[in-house]
Amino acid sequence: MSKAYQHCPTCTAILEADKNGYLACSNHECKFVFYHNPTPVVAAIVEYGKDQLVIAHNTLWPPKWFGLITGFVEEFENPDDTVVREVKEELGLDGVVKEFVGHYTFKRMNQLIIAYHVEATGTITLNEELDDYRIVPFDKAKTWPAGTGLALRDFLRKRGYDPQELKFS
Numbered sequence: 001m002s003k004a005y006q007h008c009p010t011c012t013a014i015l016e017a018d019k020n021g022y023l024a025c026s027n028h029e030c031k032f033v034f035y036h037n038p039t040p041v042v043a044a045i046v047e048y049g050k051d052q053l054v055i056a057h058n059t060l061w062p063p064k065w066f067g068l069i070t071g072f073v074e075e076f077e078n079p080d081d082t083v084v085r086e087v088k089e090e091l092g093l094d095g096v097v098k099e100f101v102g103h104y105t106f107k108r109m110n111q112l113i114i115a116y117h118v119e120a121t122g123t124i125t126l127n128e129e130l131d132d133y134r135i136v137p138f139d140k141a142k143t144w145p146a147g148t149g150l151a152l153r154d155f156l157r158k159r160g161y162d163p164q165e166l167k168f169s
C-alpha cells in the first residue's frame with residue numbers, strides 16, 4: 001500500500017487503511033479512497049534510417065544510461081498522438097506510428113508504459129530534457145530489465161534479433 005499521501009486531498013482528514021488495503025479517508029462522509037492508479041506514459045521505439053534505433057540520454061540520468069523517448073499522456077489526449085508529439089518535442093523529428101508494441105508495467109514509478117514503433121525523419125534536435133543521443137543498429141541494440149527495456153526487447157525479438165540485456169548495478 002502506498003504511503004504517498006497522509007491527508008485526504010478532498011477534505012484534509014487523515015487517511016487510513018480500509019478493509020481492502022487502500023488508503024481511505026477517515027471521515028466516512030467523504031468517501032475518498034486513494035487507489036494509487038498507475039500513470040500512463042508512452043514510449044517510442046524510434047526507427048531513424050532503416051533498422052536503426054535512436055536512444056537518448058535524459059539530463060537527470062546517470063551518464064551511461066540511454067533510453068527510449070517517453071512522455072506523459074495529457075488530458076483527453078490519444079496516446080497514438082502523444083507518442084508522435086513527444087518524438088517531435090524531444091528529438092525534433094517527424095514521426096509516424098507503425099505499430100503498437102505493447103503495454104508494460106514500470107513498477108518503480110507506478111507507470112503503465114504504452115509502447116510504439118515510430119518511424120521518424122528529419123534532423124535530430126534535442127530539447128532541454130535531453131543532452132545526448134545514440135543511433136544504434138537493431139542488431140547492436142541492448143535492452144534493460146524494466147518497462148521500456150522490455151518493450152524494446154519484444155520489438156527486437158519479433159524481428160529476429162536476440163538482444164543482450166544490460167544489468168542494473
Ligand SMILES: [Zn+2]
Nearest residue numbers: 008011025030
Ligand atoms: Zn476526505
